Amino acid sequence: MEKVNINEKLAQFSDHWNPRIAGELNGQHVKLVKFQGEFVWHQHEDEDEMFYVLKGEFDMEFRDKTVTLRENEFLIVPRGVEHRPVAKEEVSVMLFEPASTLNTGNTRGELTRDQLEKL
Numbered sequence: 001m002e003k004v005n006i007n008e009k010l011a012q013f014s015d016h017w018n019p020r021i022a023g024e025l026n027g028q029h030v031k032l033v034k035f036q037g038e039f040v041w042h043q044h045e046d047e048d049e050m051f052y053v054l055k056g057e058f059d060m061e062f063r064d065k066t067v068t069l070r071e072n073e074f075l076i077v078p079r080g081v082e083h084r085p086v087a088k089e090e091v092s093v094m095l096f097e098p099a100s101t102l103n104t105g106n107t108r109g110e111l112t113r114d115q116l117e118k119l
Contacts, residue, residue, distance in 0.1 A: 006032070006054060009119045010092050017111050019095060019103055021118045031095040032119065036087050042105035043082040049097045050076045056091030060084075 009022050009032055016035045023030035035058070051060065052074035060067045060075055061084045069075055077083050085093075104112045 006094070010034070010054070012119055016090070017103075018113055019116055021116050022094075024099065027099055028096055029099050029101070029116075031097070031116070032092070033095060034090055034092050035085065036090045039085045040104055040107050040109060040111060041082055041084045042107040044077075044079055044097075044101060044105040046079055047098045047101045048076055048079050049095060049101065050074055051085070052094040052096070054092040054094055056087065056089060058085055058087035058091045058093070061086055 004022055006022070009020070013020060014034070016037070017033070017039060019031040019033040021029050022032045032054075051069065053069045053071050055071060057068060057070040060069060060077070063082055067075055102112065102114070
């Protein structure tokens, strides 16, 4: 049992769209990620995802609307809902999701991360 300093963990990396595991509980991962620009449209058939903004802001695009998230706000994307995160400037986000969650869901490509680094 050790406390986690989020700022220290975020300082350990600078690349985008490459989530890191900062903690694990009950089959869930607590992940930290930085991103900027547009991600790929995707969905997760079996997992819900929670996006919590630590620093900056981003838009979560859905096919029928866009939700803007700012610091200290979070959004839960239900399983099966197609979505795409987009950030005009760099944003730091904490993700809560099942350990089985693939970052690109049903869409595989250059941004897919099969193995995540633990911080």
